[in-house]
Amino acid sequence: EGQRAAVETILSRAAQVLGVLTNELGVAVMPTIDEAVLDRLDLLQVSTERLLLVLALRSGAVRTIFVEVPAELAPDAVQKVTVVLNERLAGLTLKEIRATLANRLRDASTSEPGSSELLNIFVQEAEGLFDVPIAPSATAPVHLGSTQLLAGQPEFSTRQQLQGLLEVTERRDLLRDALTARGGEGLTITIGQEHADARLSTFTLVTSTYRFGPLTGIIGVMGPTRMPYDKIAALVNHTSRLVGELLE
Template sequence: MSAPPRSASSDRSRDTRSVQQTDRPPLTERERRILQLVVQHFIDTAGPVGSRSLARQFDIGLSPASIRNTMADLEDMGYLDHPYTSAGRMPTQMGYRTFVDELMQAPKLSDAERQVLKMQLAQLVSDTDEMLRESTKLLSKLSNLLGVALSPRLSTGVLERLDIVPLTGPRLLFVLNVSGGLVKTIVLDFEADVDRSDLDRIVSMLNERLAGLTLAEIRDTHEERVRDLDDSTGIVDLMQAEATPLFSEPQQGRLQLGGARNLLNQPEFQETDDIRHFFELLEDEALLIDLLENLCTTPDAAGNTYVRIGSGNDDDEMASYSIVVSPYRMGSTVGTLGLMGPTRMNYPRAVALVQTMADVLNRSNGDDSSGDTAL
């Protein structure tokens, strides 16, 4: 088998928080080629890679002794490691990082796989939560990794319409329709009886003053915007008193995880302790939300795909895992979609899956922008 071609990835945009090339020892062309093959072989087999197996599998014009010497040099520079004496080599996190930044082939899905993603999501455009749940399941099924999705921050969304619906008992249902098909509902206690005509009048006035603003703008400036409204029902006073919960993020429900069972197919999750640690990590919703949001906060985040490897996640709990994410748009809001798994993951396929899924979501929501890969 001949060696795969090098990826011409140097012109792709870079995430500024990635380890930069100047932080790594420079590599010769031979060293780059051997590192690429070791990483690819280890991703495929999950076993340490020996010089003889590389010489047999790939027609690279080098003897096992030459390959072994090159691998030893790569280990001395920190790109490779070996798990025990006389074993073959395996990539370090720096080896994976260099592979993703410089050596892996340009990620691409087949036309058939792209069509499957589009068809699976086509019927779910009107249901945002279901679309995200299905997206994570599809990503996991096609990668044997964990699918993750974070719905957009509602406070950044533009209010299209506010509706208020009387419920049985002393309660009102506030329905906030936000650009991109997002909806927030909240039930508030309200003792007074309100005629339908009065309610419709108040709702109309509130929409005249508030529609077209982001929820954050409404939360911060509602007093000056509605203080002069003629309201004897008390609804405007209720809205002002409850503005923080009304126009802020929901406390729960933003994070979607799909296909955790598929990770059990990975060799890294065969031991009970490894499985327990990973699922304990998944229970820390605040950590995962913070991680997903921080990965896509750069000004040019939209349309890019980001990769974090092991300790590059800046959190000790994530030191053994990698995550591939891409932002997606829903109207004026931005969410995050991705895959999470062990550092030994098929990075080209993970990037291709995440980038394609984000593109499908963007087009489903009327955004025709296409993605690049920022690693």
């Protein structure tokens, strides 16, 4: 929790400063754990009906979760399933594991009694077992700079335009979806009608990715379609590098 709070403080301040420097609305999204890579996993038997799943991520983070099993499993079955899971899942991102686990284990089998049942539990509960809640993309907090910087621009001088601005900034889920849906590394610029959501059609988003270990976050600005793109792109790029350095 302490690490997460520190990251959020850095992002909040960076969004505010970037907004002031560009005279636009600074935006930043927490790194998402979906891109974290599984290094290895272990299964430890803690009771007759419960296992402890230990996920070691390539970032050095470790996630533990209890797995309920219907009956006592032989130690050999647990060991065999651990080997199979590591062979087929190590090196994949958690997002990839959740999306493809069923296919990857479709032809997996061992001769140990109970192993098939245990593998089936992983198939059925993949969404919960391989979701590490630092900041899943669906709930990643969005940090904003000062909305007043945008409200003072000519494009938002009428009451209707101002209401459109307030609707977008108050809907953090709308901004989060637009930001986390941006694929690829580095600088991305989306102008007006290029946005998937029509509510953003009068806005431009200029963002860049930053790294937090193996994780990726997004920082940038939102403003009207009229803006000094070269200057803003350079400031966004520079800020994303600084944020990455601060998070090292």
